Amino acid sequence: MLLNDSMTITTRSQVQVIQIDNAFACADISLFGGHILSFKPKHDNKERLWVSENALFNGKNAIRGGVPICWPWFGPHSSRKDVSAHGYVRNQSWEIIETQDSSTGTRLVLQPQICVSEGFEEAAQLTLVVVVGKQLTIQLHTTNIGGQAFTYNCALHSYFAIDDINTCELKGLLGQYSDKTQAHQIFTTPSPYKFGTETDRVHLVQPHKLSIIDTDTHTEITSKGHDSIVVWNPWQDKSISMNDMANDSYLTMLCVETAVTQGQEVKANETHILEQIIA
Numbered sequence: 579m580l581l582n583d584s585m586t587i588t589t590r591s592q593v594q595v596i597q598i599d600n601a602f603a604c605a606d607i608s609l610f611g612g613h614i615l616s617f618k619p620k621h622d623n624k625e626r627l628w629v630s631e632n633a634l635f636n637g638k639n640a641i642r643g644g645v646p647i648c649w650p651w652f653g654p655h656s657s658r659k660d661v662s663a664h665g666y667v668r669n670q671s672w673e674i675i676e677t678q679d680s681s682t683g684t685r686l687v688l689q690p691q692i693c694v695s696e697g698f699e700e701a702a703q704l705t706l707v708v709v710v711g712k713q714l715t716i717q718l719h720t721t722n723i724g725g726q727a728f729t730y731n732c733a734l735h736s737y738f739a740i741d742d743i744n745t746c747e748l749k750g751l752l753g754q755y756s757d758k759t760q761a762h763q764i765f766t767t768p769s770p771y772k773f774g775t776e777t778d779r780v781h782l783v784q785p786h787k788l789s790i791i792d793t794d795t796h797t798e799i800t801s802k803g804h805d806s807i808v809v810w811n812p813w814q815d816k817s818i819s820m821n822d823m824a825n826d827s828y829l830t831m832l833c834v835e836t837a838v839t840q841g842q843e844v845k846a847n848e849t850h851i852l853e854q855i856i857a
Contacts, residue, residue: 581677584684591635596674598710600684605710610637612672612688612706614645617714617856626714626797626856628739628831632822640668642822643737643831645716645854647706650698650730652808652839661697664735667704675705683711700728702844713798713857720842721849728844733808733837734854736799740832741792743773743811748834750788751807755779773832776813780806780839788834800855801836808835 581587584600587609594609606616617626629643640646648664655661662669667690676687688706701724709715716734740746748771756762758778767781784804790797801807810833812820817828836854844850 581674582679584679585677585686592637593635593641596686598684598686600679600710602683602711603714605708605714607686607688607708608635608641608644609672609674609688610635611641611668611670612647612690613641613668614708614714614716615641616644617710619712619857621712624795625739628737630823630827630831632824632827634822637671638669639822640664642820645737646735647718648731648733648735648837649704649718649720650700650702650732652731652733652837655697658697664733666692666695666697672706683709685709698730700724700730701726702728702730713855716854716856718852719849720844720852722844722846725846727846729841730844731838731841732852733835733839734852735808735833735835736854736856737831737833738790738797738799739795740790740830741795743829743832745772746790746792746795746832747772748788748790748809748832750785751781751783751809752785753781753783755781755809773811776816777809777811779809780837781809782806782840790832790834798855798857799834799836800853800857802853803851804836804838805842806837806839808837808839809833810835 596607598605603619633642646668672688678685686708693704703721705719707717788799817823818825
């Protein structure tokens with residue numbers, strides 16, 4: 579199905595995927611989960627995002643890789659054990675609200691079919707705005723359409739493609755982090771920031787720009803509206819234990835997530851925007 583000059587809809591297994599091909603880049607976005615799967619700028623034709631070769635496209639399970647949307651909570655729910663981690667919008671169908679081609683790229687606006695569900699009964703409207711140009715701009719708009727303020731958490735859980743986790747370096751993070759693999763103890767961010775074991779860290783800092791540097795890879799990540807950066811790599815044992823990852827998947831991916839983990843208040847008739855720009 580042709581949406582406009584740069585956009586078509588295809589089917590991957592049981593999931594509809596929007597394919598964007600304009601003068602600046604190619605990108606794939608799944609309508610299941612509002613999930614960005616691929617971004618390849620044409621100036622170097624290098625894929626910035628990683629998707630597992632064993633990812634499930636069954637329209638039921640969250641897709642492993644790309645940019646999953648965690649909303650309206652991050653990680654486990656604060657008080658309920660009967661709801662899924664990372665919220666519910668990554669496991670439902672999204673609708674196309676607007677598409678537009680311009681001289682600088684292609685703009686796509688999506689909304690989930692359901693914004694209010696178990697575990698979050700606030701009067702909220704969620705909108706995803708994606709612009710595919712020389713860089714990939716992702717904005718998550720959370721609007722309070724009710725009369726009372728509410729607080730929520732969220733993340734753009736981005737999986738970045740790298741050459742080798744053993745040689746890549748993450749630049750731009752300073753300060754301290756909470757380490758989930760060590761009972762949430764607080765440690766100082768290493769310098770240089772390299773990887774040699776399972777990594778699951780919440781950095782309670784708000785850097786504007788980060789870089790992932792590897793042999794043939796250089797990815798720039800710009801963030802706004804966040805209170806945290808989450809860094810994750812499951813390493814070998816967890817890769818083996820997950821049915822939607824290959825045994826060696828951990829070698830070629832690194833999650834660097836623009837996130838709100840400490841609670842963002844949104845007052846009545848106001849909108850909070852979480853933004854990540856990938857170049």
